[in-house]
Amino acid sequence: MTNLRMLLLYWGLLLSVVAFSQEKKAYVFFDKKGHKTTYGKLLRKSEKADVVLFGEYHNNPIAHWLQRTLIKDLQPKRSLILGAEMLERDNQEALDRYLQGAIDQKGLDTLARLWSNYKTDYKPLVDFAKKHQRPFVATNIPRRYANLVYKKGLQALDTLPAIERPWLVRLPFPYDGSLSQYVQMKKMARHDTENLPLAQAIKDATMAESILAHLKPSTLFVHFNGSYHSDYFQGIYWYLKRERPDLRILTIATTTQAELRRLDKQSRGRADFILVVDEEITPND
Numbered sequence: 001m002t003n004l005r006m007l008l009l010y011w012g013l014l015l016s017v018v019a020f021s022q023e024k025k026a027y028v029f030f031d032k033k034g035h036k037t038t039y040g041k042l043l044r045k046s047e048k049a050d051v052v053l054f055g056e057y058h059n060n061p062i063a064h065w066l067q068r069t070l071i072k073d074l075q076p077k078r079s080l081i082l083g084a085e086m087l088e089r090d091n092q093e094a095l096d097r098y099l100q101g102a103i104d105q106k107g108l109d110t111l112a113r114l115w116s117n118y119k120t121d122y123k124p125l126v127d128f129a130k131k132h133q134r135p136f137v138a139t140n141i142p143r144r145y146a147n148l149v150y151k152k153g154l155q156a157l158d159t160l161p162a163i164e165r166p167w168l169v170r171l172p173f174p175y176d177g178s179l180s181q182y183v184q185m186k187k188m189a190r191h192d193t194e195n196l197p198l199a200q201a202i203k204d205a206t207m208a209e210s211i212l213a214h215l216k217p218s219t220l221f222v223h224f225n226g227s228y229h230s231d232y233f234q235g236i237y238w239y240l241k242r243e244r245p246d247l248r249i250l251t252i253a254t255t256t257q258a259e260l261r262r263l264d265k266q267s268r269g270r271a272d273f274i275l276v277v278d279e280e281i282t283p284n285d
Contacts, residue, residue: 025260027062027277032270034263039066042252042273046070047077049220049250051211053236055227055271056254062277063254064121071128071222078220082129083137085207085225086115086122089167092138099130113143125224139210139223141168141203150199169205174242181234204229208239227254231270256282 031037046052054070056063074080087095094111097103103111105123115122129136145168148156157171165171175198177183182197189196207225215221229235230251240247253271256279257264267274 025278026281027066027275028260030263030267030274030276032268032272032274034265034268037273039069043070043073045250045272046074046220046222049248050215051240051247051249052220052222052252053230053249054222054224054252055230056224057256057277057282058115058117058121058226060254060256060277060282062281063275064124066275067224068124068128071125074220074222075128075132079134079218080129080132081135081137081214081216081219081221082125083139083207083211083214083221083223084122084125085140085203085223085229086118087136087138088113088140088142089138089206089210090142090164095126095136095138098126099136101130122224135214137210137214139207141206146199146203149202150195153195154198154202169202169209173202173205174239175201175205176238179234179238181228181232200228200235204235205239208236208243211236211240212243227271233271 029037029039029042052070054063054067056067071080071082091112094103094108097111098105098108108114126136128134145157145160154171157168177186177194177197182201185197185200186194207223207229211221211223223236225236230237231253233251237249237251240249250273251271252273252275253267254275254277255264255267255270256277258279260276260278263274263276267276
């Protein structure tokens, strides 16, 4: 009888764990005021936008899955243009050749500088564009130029040959160092230098310029970038609105929390939609 009782207790505990696991959510969407919302509402709002800035955590599988889900659901309803921070302007020619079928993945690997997680996280987005014959824009400044700004300041770009100038935003570009995201970056710099936020800003400005250069009437540009580049309606968003105040831009931010019942106070106002993922799902790099 004792053994039977123990067996029943074991199965009861097991069923409780299973039930808890099934109820535990991997992610939740909140709006900018901190109210819970749904993917369905995000999709409906995205359908009406000119630009969607999908801010991700680069190592977050939920964010990458939802990126693929979003463009798949938008494809039948809008004429899409896709673009990403993870591909740099001087790799556009190689990317176009891949999209046109002139080179295969091995050829793209050889000709372009691809991130280490490209094949798992960004190749599905590029291949979606290829399958549906949609443009995919390499929006970002080549990293070597951003690093040059960080190390030597904007004046170092004056030495660039004319052939390389199209790979970055037209100079001089506007910069507001009082924006909170840039202020935060300056605090992160070792010597309180303006060069770190300037290096971030030239990325933001280049990506915004790339989006505007390829955006066409009646199209929807879905852009994938690290969340910091568009959080709090700054970064890419700020540059887009500065040039085109009329644009309907929807922003998505990604963050992680240990508990998903409510949005952490500091994340309120971070974006139109905030994707909150259980922190156990994002690997620690």
